[in-house]
Amino acid sequence: xxxxxxxLFVLLALLTLVxxxxxxxxxxxxxxxxxxxxxxxxxxxDPIKSKxxxxxxxxxxxxxxxxxxxxxxxxxxxxxxxxxxxxxxxxLGVSSGASLGVALFILGAPLMGWASSSTLxxxxxxxxxxxxxxxxxxxxxxxxxxxxxxxxxxxxxxxIGSAVSAVVQILQYLSHEEALKSFVVWTMGSLGxxxxxxxxxxxxxxxxxxxxxxxxxKPMNLLLLGEAYARTMGLNIRRTRSLILLSTTLLAGTVxxxxxxxxxxxxAIPHLARIIFRNVDHRTLLPAAAxxxxxxxxxxxxxxxxxxxxxxxxxxLLGIPxxxxxxxxxxxxx
Amino acid sequence: xxxxxxxxxxxxxxxxIDSLTxxxxxxxxxxxxxxxxxxxxxxxxxxAGLEQTLGGExxxxxxxxxxxTAAERASTIAFVTTEKVRIANLRSRDVVAxxxxxxxxxxxxxxxxxxxxxxxxxxxxxxxxxxDKTMDRMSDGECQRIMIARAxxxxxxxxxxxxxxxxxxxxxxxxxxxxxxxxxxxENKCILFSTHELDIALELCDSIALIAPPQLxxxxxxxxxxxxxxxxxxxxxxxxxxxxxxxxxxx
Numbered sequence: 005x006x007x008x009x010x011x012l013f014v015l016l017a018l019l020t021l022v023x024x025x026x027x028x029x030x031x032x033x034x035x036x037x038x039x040x041x042x043x044x045x046x047x048x049x050d051p052i053k054s055k056x057x058x059x060x061x062x063x064x065x066x067x068x069x070x071x072x073x074x075x076x077x078x079x080x081x082x083x084x085x086x087x088x089x090x091x092x093x094x095x096l097g098v099s100s101g102a103s104l105g106v107a108l109f110i111l112g113a114p115l116m117g118w119a120s121s122s123t124l125x126x127x128x129x130x131x132x133x134x135x136x137x138x139x140x141x142x143x144x145x146x147x148x149x150x151x152x153x154x155x156x157x158x159x160x161x162x163x164i165g166s167a168v169s170a171v172v173q174i175l176q177y178l179s180h181e182e183a184l185k186s187f188v189v190w191t192m193g194s195l196g197x198x199x200x201x202x203x204x205x206x207x208x209x210x211x212x213x214x215x216x217x218x219x220x221x222k223p224m225n226l227l228l229l230g231e232a233y234a235r236t237m238g239l240n241i242r243r244t245r246s247l248i249l250l251s252t253t254l255l256a257g258t259v260x261x262x263x264x265x266x267x268x269x270x271x272a273i274p275h276l277a278r279i280i281f282r283n284v285d286h287r288t289l290l291p292a293a294a295x296x297x298x299x300x301x302x303x304x305x306x307x308x309x310x311x312x313x314x315x316x317x318x319x320x321l322l323g324i325p326x327x328x329x330x331x332x333x334x335x336x337x338x
Numbered sequence: 339x340x341x342x343x344x345x346x347x348x349x350x351x352x353x354x355i356d357s358l359t360x361x362x363x364x365x366x367x368x369x370x371x372x373x374x375x376x377x378x379x380x381x382x383x384x385x386a387g388l389e390q391t392l393g394g395e396x397x398x399x400x401x402x403x404x405x406x407t408a409a410e411r412a413s414t415i416a417f418v419t420t421e422k423v424r425i426a427n428l429r430s431r432d433v434v435a436x437x438x439x440x441x442x443x444x445x446x447x448x449x450x451x452x453x454x455x456x457x458x459x460x461x462x463x464x465x466x467x468x469x470d471k472t473m474d475r476m477s478d479g480e481c482q483r484i485m486i487a488r489a490x491x492x493x494x495x496x497x498x499x500x501x502x503x504x505x506x507x508x509x510x511x512x513x514x515x516x517x518x519x520x521x522x523x524x525e526n527k528c529i530l531f532s533t534h535e536l537d538i539a540l541e542l543c544d545s546i547a548l549i550a551p552p553q554l555x556x557x558x559x560x561x562x563x564x565x566x567x568x569x570x571x572x573x574x575x576x577x578x579x580x581x582x583x584x585x586x587x588x589x
Contacts, residue, residue: 222446226439228428232419236386237439237492238412284428287445 009288012281016295020069023302027065028057030309035061063200066207068305069298071195071263074210074255076277076297077217077290079270081248084224084286086158089330092271093256095158096249097140097165099265100172102257103191105136107172110187111179129190130202133261140164141253148245154231193264193316195305206262213254214294220247221286228284266301267316268323273297275330339364339528340385340496342554344394347380354380356552357394362530362545364495367515367522368556369539370532372549373571378532379420381554382498385530386417398496412440416489418499423485424474430484431469434459437491459490463517478505482514490521497521499531503538511535515542536568540584 028040035053042049043057078093086095094100109132143164148157176184198206223244226234235241259266277292278284304318311318341361348354354377362368370378383389385396387403396403398414406414416437423433437459438452448456460469463483473481482502489497499518503511515538522529522544530547533539539546539559546562548555548571555567562568568579577586 219444222439222442222444225446226436228425229423229433229436230419230421232383232386232388232417232421233423233436235388235408236412236415236417237436238408239439240408278427282427284425285432 009281009283013291013295016292016299020295020299020302023299023306024065024069027068027302027306027309028061030306031056031061032309059200060196063198063203064196064305065302066203067195067198067263068301070207070210071259071266072269072273072297072299072301073294074213074259074297075266075270075301076273076293077214078252078255080274080277080286080289080293081217081220081224081252082270083274084227085245085248086154087227087230088158089275090271090327091158092268093252094165094265094267094270096144096161096252097168098137098252098256099260100165100168101137101140102133102260102265103136103172104140104168105132105134106190107175107187108132108136110190111175111183114180114183130197130261134257137257137260138253140168141249141257145246145249148249149242190264191316192314193266193319195263195301195315197264198262202262206258209254209258213251213258216247216251216254217290220244220251221290223247224286224290264316266319268319268327269297269301269304272323272326272330273300276300276326339399340530341397342394343397345384345391345396346393347377347384347389348392349380353392353552355549355554358554360547360554360556362528362547362556364528365523365526366528366544367519367542368528368530368545368547369543370530370547370549371534371536371539371571372532372551372554376549376551378549379500381549382417382500382530382532385496386415386498387411388417409440412492412494414494415496415498416492416494418482418485418489418497418502420500420504422478423481425472426474427472429470429472430465430476430487431456431460433473433484434487434491437488440492455493456491459487460484462490462521463487479507479510479514482506483517486514486517495526496528496530499529501532501534503531503533503535511538512542515539519543536579536586537584 025037025040029035029037033053033056035057039049039053040057043054075093082091082093082095083089106129109129144157144161147160151157176187223239226237226239231241256270273296274293277289277296280296281288281292283289304315304322308315308318339361342358345358346353346356370381372378380389384391398406434456435448438448438456439446442448442452460466463486465480465483465487468476468480473484503514506514518529518531519542521527540563543559545556545558548562548567550567550571557565563581563584572579576589578589579586
């Protein structure tokens, strides 16, 4: 059992490295593995290719790894917290909150007669998305302090999400074509919008979220048996909820802010990790989900570059079969 | 020992148990009986610290329950709820190991001693052969035993169980209650469980706690039989209790 787990971790880590390298080779310009290595290690390399690798592809591949693990880990947290196999990083309204922020920024600002031009930086979009998702999560968190039943919180999260989506639709309906298009493009998701100067911000937020997730490993294991059992074993349920909500804001909120709402990774990957590792102990499952998430998003990015399609369409097409399989097969999977 | 002082339980304006003063003894198996909706689960949940009381106080030993920290409570009181736990890919030994949570470090690392306690607890409920099986492939009786083993691994002087015999067949009910009685006596635990099996309770338990709303009476089993409280429990219904044969029959 332990041995199998170790072997799986080593294999997945190797696969991550391979896909990381492949991800840098694939794109509009084909670059060989040797050139990639030369560019990174500072060896002799075509300066243009070197620039492509260092300025664009390296950042994007790192973003894929960070975003993939962030979404998978926050999905795992939500599935454990809500004891629901169909929970994901977006059940609490993270993505709709982010959409609202972006919609207000891209669609709302022109409607209000404020300047709307390409000079609005991508950091503005990301900032708006971050504020939007944090606001929705703060609302859910504030409500959850007063409510005991976790299912009520889940329903509230979904209702807030729906209400926010309706507002976003109104904004879309009223908006001009150009603003509408840039909003729709944001909803399709992209790993390439993070500049190398923003990478440290994305990276530190996600790493902070992951550290909090690690601190919540024991509470999450206790939650496997449900809240009543967890509390009789000494778990502080409010503190645990706050920790997990904070972690999710940092993880899913950051990814959504900078890459758009990347669907299905958070929902499907924790299940994939459970299936591969045949284990529900979060000490194994959390790193397993993080690694599997990183691999999946790298893979999705490679495919999306090969087919020149938005990454969201690929994550959906690859993720949906897993979710369907879980739903059909599911008998108390969480 | 659990002691109630002027304890009042209920929801909002509805009082289930009013001004209860009584105690449940250490080293004894006590059955909590009463009709549906009279507050058996509420009382157990209140002792476990999961429910607010409307008034009065619950004492654990000499200390008020409210003064215990979450960690102290976890090492004093274990609770087996009615909730069915069926988790795919979770071995029963891992479920029992969760009972060690109050004693393990921040990430729940098990020491050698913890592993031993887990295996002893599984052995105590007669499930050693099932330690590596996952709970989604076990029967209700087997799962119930594992959940009791988890409570044992928590090493608490008090164990509460909410209807542990529900979903079990007749031989399993008797086996389970015999097991609980043995644990109470041999390990000097205070075990309180709610049940609708009056015959088993009268046959195997040292004491009976009977809810006759809004009162609760706790008496040694023999005294409870002759006290008349059980007959009154059935007043107005279609069944009778005969204290001589200790059995229930239709009028």
